Amino acid sequence: MKKIEAYVRPEKLQRVKEALDAIGVKSLSVYDVRGRGAQGGIKLAGRVGEYVVDFIDKLKLELFINCGTDIEAVITAIADAARSEPNGRPGDGKIFISDVQDAIRIRDLERGEAIC
Numbered sequence: 001m002k003k004i005e006a007y008v009r010p011e012k013l014q015r016v017k018e019a020l021d022a023i024g025v026k027s028l029s030v031y032d033v034r035g036r037g038a039q040g041g042i043k044l045a046g047r048v049g050e051y052v053v054d055f056i057d058k059l060k061l062e063l064f065i066n067c068g069t070d071i072e073a074v075i076t077a078i079a080d081a082a083r084s085e086p087n088g089r090p091g092d093g094k095i096f097i098s099d100v101q102d103a104i105r106i107r108d109l110e111r112g113e114a115i116c
Protein backbone atom coordinates (compact mmCIF):
# COMPACT_ATOMS: atom_id res chain seq x y z
CA MET A 1 0.00 0.00 0.00
CA LYS A 2 1.31 3.46 -0.91
CA LYS A 3 0.55 6.96 0.27
CA ILE A 4 0.52 9.74 -2.28
CA GLU A 5 0.81 13.32 -1.06
CA ALA A 6 0.34 15.79 -3.88
CA TYR A 7 0.69 19.57 -3.54
CA VAL A 8 -1.28 21.28 -6.28
CA ARG A 9 -2.71 24.66 -7.22
CA PRO A 10 -6.17 25.07 -5.62
CA GLU A 11 -7.80 25.83 -8.96
CA LYS A 12 -6.71 22.43 -10.33
CA LEU A 13 -8.71 20.39 -7.83
CA GLN A 14 -11.74 19.81 -10.05
CA ARG A 15 -9.62 18.58 -12.97
CA VAL A 16 -7.56 16.32 -10.72
CA LYS A 17 -10.69 14.86 -9.13
CA GLU A 18 -12.17 14.11 -12.56
CA ALA A 19 -8.92 12.53 -13.78
CA LEU A 20 -8.79 10.27 -10.73
CA ASP A 21 -12.48 9.40 -11.09
CA ALA A 22 -11.82 8.37 -14.70
CA ILE A 23 -9.34 5.70 -13.55
CA GLY A 24 -11.58 4.52 -10.71
CA VAL A 25 -9.82 6.24 -7.82
CA LYS A 26 -12.52 7.73 -5.59
CA SER A 27 -11.06 8.03 -2.10
CA LEU A 28 -8.92 10.99 -1.15
CA SER A 29 -8.54 13.70 1.46
CA VAL A 30 -8.00 17.35 0.59
CA TYR A 31 -6.24 19.79 2.88
CA ASP A 32 -5.83 23.54 2.59
CA VAL A 33 -2.14 24.23 3.13
CA ARG A 34 0.31 27.06 2.73
CA GLY A 35 3.77 26.17 1.53
CA ARG A 36 7.01 27.09 -0.13
CA GLY A 37 9.44 25.19 -2.31
CA ALA A 38 13.23 25.26 -2.47
CA GLN A 39 13.39 28.77 -3.88
CA GLY A 40 11.49 30.19 -0.91
CA GLY A 41 8.59 32.56 -1.43
CA ILE A 42 7.70 34.33 -4.64
CA LYS A 43 8.37 37.94 -5.56
CA LEU A 44 5.35 39.91 -6.73
CA ALA A 45 5.24 43.36 -8.23
CA GLY A 46 2.71 45.61 -6.49
CA ARG A 47 1.88 49.32 -6.56
CA VAL A 48 4.40 49.95 -3.80
CA GLY A 49 7.12 47.97 -5.55
CA GLU A 50 8.30 44.40 -5.21
CA TYR A 51 7.29 42.33 -2.23
CA VAL A 52 7.83 38.72 -1.24
CA VAL A 53 5.05 36.27 -0.38
CA ASP A 54 6.62 33.68 1.92
CA PHE A 55 3.90 31.05 1.78
CA ILE A 56 1.59 30.30 -1.12
CA ASP A 57 -1.84 28.67 -0.88
CA LYS A 58 -1.82 25.10 -2.13
CA LEU A 59 -3.98 22.04 -1.71
CA LYS A 60 -2.52 18.84 -0.36
CA LEU A 61 -4.22 15.72 -1.68
CA GLU A 62 -3.65 12.57 0.33
CA LEU A 63 -4.46 9.17 -1.17
CA PHE A 64 -3.85 5.67 0.09
CA ILE A 65 -3.52 3.32 -2.86
CA ASN A 66 -3.68 -0.47 -2.69
CA CYS A 67 -1.32 -2.70 -4.63
CA GLY A 68 -4.07 -3.68 -7.06
CA THR A 69 -4.11 -0.13 -8.41
CA ASP A 70 -1.55 1.03 -10.95
CA ILE A 71 0.37 3.64 -8.96
CA GLU A 72 2.02 5.09 -12.06
CA ALA A 73 -1.42 5.65 -13.61
CA VAL A 74 -2.47 7.56 -10.49
CA ILE A 75 0.67 9.71 -10.58
CA THR A 76 0.18 10.44 -14.29
CA ALA A 77 -3.49 11.33 -13.77
CA ILE A 78 -2.65 13.81 -10.99
CA ALA A 79 0.34 15.35 -12.75
CA ASP A 80 -1.36 15.75 -16.14
CA ALA A 81 -4.44 17.34 -14.56
CA ALA A 82 -2.46 19.65 -12.24
CA ARG A 83 0.06 20.86 -14.83
CA SER A 84 -0.46 24.34 -16.27
CA GLU A 85 -0.81 24.57 -20.03
CA PRO A 86 1.14 24.04 -22.18
CA ASN A 87 4.34 22.76 -20.54
CA GLY A 88 3.93 23.40 -16.84
CA ARG A 89 5.03 26.31 -14.68
CA PRO A 90 6.98 26.67 -11.43
CA GLY A 91 4.43 26.36 -8.65
CA ASP A 92 2.45 23.57 -10.33
CA GLY A 93 3.46 21.45 -7.36
CA LYS A 94 5.03 18.18 -6.36
CA ILE A 95 4.02 14.59 -5.62
CA PHE A 96 5.54 12.51 -2.83
CA ILE A 97 5.13 8.71 -2.47
CA SER A 98 5.68 6.60 0.62
CA ASP A 99 5.04 3.06 1.82
CA VAL A 100 2.16 2.41 4.22
CA GLN A 101 2.19 -0.44 6.69
CA ASP A 102 -1.47 -1.09 7.41
CA ALA A 103 -5.02 0.26 7.33
CA ILE A 104 -7.94 -0.39 9.65
CA ARG A 105 -11.65 0.22 9.07
CA ILE A 106 -13.13 1.46 12.34
CA ARG A 107 -16.62 0.02 11.72
CA ASP A 108 -15.62 -3.66 11.68
CA LEU A 109 -11.86 -3.67 12.34
CA GLU A 110 -11.21 -5.17 8.94
CA ARG A 111 -7.63 -4.44 8.06
CA GLY A 112 -5.22 -4.51 5.21
CA GLU A 113 -5.09 -2.78 1.90
CA ALA A 114 -8.40 -4.19 0.69
CA ILE A 115 -10.20 -1.48 2.69
CA CYS A 116 -8.49 1.49 1.00
Ligand SMILES: Nc1ncnc2c1ncn2[C@@H]1O[C@H](COP(=O)(O)OP(=O)(O)OP(=O)(O)O)[C@@H](O)[C@H]1O
Residues within 6 Å of the ligand: 007, 033, 034, 035, 036, 037, 038, 039, 056, 058, 089, 090, 091, 092, 093, 094
Ligand atom coordinates in the same frame (compact mmCIF):
# COMPACT_ATOMS: atom_id res chain seq x y z
N1 LIG B 1 10.27 19.25 0.63
C1 LIG B 1 9.02 19.63 0.87
N2 LIG B 1 8.45 19.41 2.06
C2 LIG B 1 7.16 19.78 2.28
N3 LIG B 1 6.39 20.38 1.38
C3 LIG B 1 6.92 20.63 0.18
C4 LIG B 1 8.25 20.27 -0.14
N4 LIG B 1 8.50 20.63 -1.41
C5 LIG B 1 7.37 21.20 -1.86
N5 LIG B 1 6.42 21.20 -0.91
C6 LIG B 1 5.06 21.71 -1.06
O1 LIG B 1 4.74 21.72 -2.44
C7 LIG B 1 4.42 23.04 -2.88
C8 LIG B 1 4.98 23.25 -4.27
O2 LIG B 1 6.38 23.03 -4.17
P1 LIG B 1 7.47 23.66 -5.12
O3 LIG B 1 7.50 25.15 -5.05
O4 LIG B 1 8.74 22.93 -4.76
O5 LIG B 1 6.94 23.20 -6.51
P2 LIG B 1 7.16 23.88 -7.88
O6 LIG B 1 7.24 25.37 -7.72
O7 LIG B 1 6.09 23.37 -8.77
O8 LIG B 1 8.54 23.30 -8.35
P3 LIG B 1 9.95 24.06 -8.33
O9 LIG B 1 9.89 25.03 -7.17
O10 LIG B 1 10.94 22.94 -8.10
O11 LIG B 1 10.01 24.72 -9.67
C9 LIG B 1 5.03 23.95 -1.82
O12 LIG B 1 4.36 25.18 -1.75
C10 LIG B 1 4.87 23.13 -0.56
O13 LIG B 1 3.56 23.27 -0.05
Ligand SMILES: [Mg+2]
Residues within 6 Å of the ligand: 036, 037, 038, 039, 090, 091
Ligand atom coordinates in the same frame (compact mmCIF):
# COMPACT_ATOMS: atom_id res chain seq x y z
MG1 LIG C 1 8.43 26.43 -6.49
